[in-house]
Amino acid sequence: MKRKRSKKTLRKIARAHLIFSVGLFILYVALAAIYSPKFLISDIREKSRVLADETIAITARVLGPPAEPIVSGSAVCSNGSLSINLDWPDDENSESFSIERDGLSLVDGLANSQYRDDVVAINISYSYVVTAWGTMGPGNAVSQPIAITTPAECQTVPSPPKIIVVALIGNPVENYGGLPKINSSRPVISGIVDIPNAIISFLLYSSTVISSQTIANSNGYWNWIPPIDIEPGLHTVFITAINPFDQSKSTSTSFNFFVLGEESKEKSKDKKSKSPNAVTPSSPESSSSEPNVPSQEEKNIEIPIDFSLSLGNNAIFQGKNLNLKFTIDKLDSSAEGSSAIIRYTIFDEKGESKISILDNAKLNLGETIEKNITIPGYFKKGQYRVRTEIIFNQYNVSQDQIFSVLERSVLKLGGGTMITYPELLSNLGLVASFLIFLLLFWLFLFFREHRLYVHSLRHITEKNLRKIGLFGPKRKGVSR
Secondary structure: OHHHHHHHHHHHHHHHHHHHHHHHHHHHHHHHHHHOHHHHHHHHHHHHHHHOOOHHHHHHHOOOOOOOOOOEEEEEEEOOEEEEEEEOOOOOOEEEEEEEEOOEEEEEEEOOOEEEEOOOOOOOEEEEEEEEEEOOOOOEEEOOOEEEEOOOOOOOOOOOOOEEEEEEOOEEOOOOOOEEEEOOOOOOEEEEEOOOOOEEEEEEEOOOEEEEEEEOOOOOEEEEOOOOOOOOEEEEEEEEEEEOOEEEEEEEEEEEEEEOOHHHHHHHHOOOOOOOOOOEEEOHHHOOOOOOOOOHHHHOOOOOEEEEEEEOOOEEEOOOEEEEEEEEEEEOHHHOOOEEEEEEEEEOOOOOEEEEEEEEEEOOOOOEEEEEEEOOOOOOOEEEEEEEEEEEOOEEEEEEEEEEEEOOEEEEEEOOEEEEHHHHHHHHHHHHHHHHHHHHHHHHHHHHHHHHHHHHHHHOOHHHHHHOOOOOOOOOOOOO
16 A cells, blocks of 8 residues: 555656656747747757767867967066067967967967067066967867066167057968968958057058058957958058057058959969968069059048947947947038948957948938947857948948947846856756756656566466465475
8 A cells, every 4th residue: 555655656756857847948948049049059059069979070180180389488678678488389280370368369370389479568477378270270279378477677668659460361471572462352461569459540442442440459469351352453451550548659551462363363273382371472463453552642542531439338238239329520522411331240259240230321421320239149248349331432431349248147146146148048958958867767767667567467476476385374484
């Protein structure tokens, strides 16, 4: 009787467990799908990777992954100059290197296994991380952080600000005797300036005159991708860095590069190069396209339109609106009332376009245009860049602003500790998965118990016990 009661109790527990587990899993799927289908897919994928066998991926990377850079460094004060010199062993499997300082990008596209950081101050500790990028696409290796402290005393001689173009398409443009030649109509140009958070302006003459503006990070690192395709031919890009707190302090530089046409691209495929994306010296005569380098008079031609861009808030929660305003500060009288295309683009930390919106507008001097862009809930926490472009006649004028995306909190536990929606949903899915596993384990135990019970009914009977003398008046092996 007690056994029957215990079985009924276990059945009730199992039924309640089944209802709770399935209900919790359905709740997890429903909430995650409402929050963001992309989050649901990525969360399930991450959980499945824990159980997945990644032997194939590891075997593929054995062919030549980059070696982890073992970084050494020292602070040097010499001849009125303070710097930190970094060095790490050469690696034949590494195509280029990038460096982060204090968690922010410092430089990328380095071909050499050493770097000198001149933008440092006395008696300050800096943390560096070097990433080696291999020829196998996503293959990379990250070094351990190294902290270096500059000396407390160093008699430095103030020098004028300088801007350096470090990389073009992830390859150095320095130390080339000829002209950098690329096969991309959207070259990625990156560099460094010794003005933290400097305003970086770009001017490039193509079939459309491109005037663009972005902001360097606190390390002075900047990168830029033209907002439109550049036609094949010879080009010059003019770069100016301006101190945001003192407009009189600025520095400028320029360099030439050549964009290959389709015919030149086919010819370049037959030539051997050091790496798949290498920038090699070339001369303008190697293409049939007409050179497109502006003269000094053309360089001094003013852009007929200019505007200022501001954000309502530099930190936005997931699912909220990013409010931006731009005011037309300069406009030629001939363009007053003309139609223009306004394009808003949001880029992530890797420079990938996440949102692109096109609007039409009438150009009027002094007019302020507002735009609200909803930040999707699936955007990950981090830093993003919004670009506003005004496309007018043969001009493309754009400006960038940096903003951060924050995760929405569900519970605030005090002391700065909080639980966000992604954390809640991910933990909810983990609990649901565990309960379902526990349910399967319970079902296995019940199945095993039922099987043993059926087995006992078939083999342990009163008749069989009586035959072997364990039941009845004559029991074997039992004394009175």
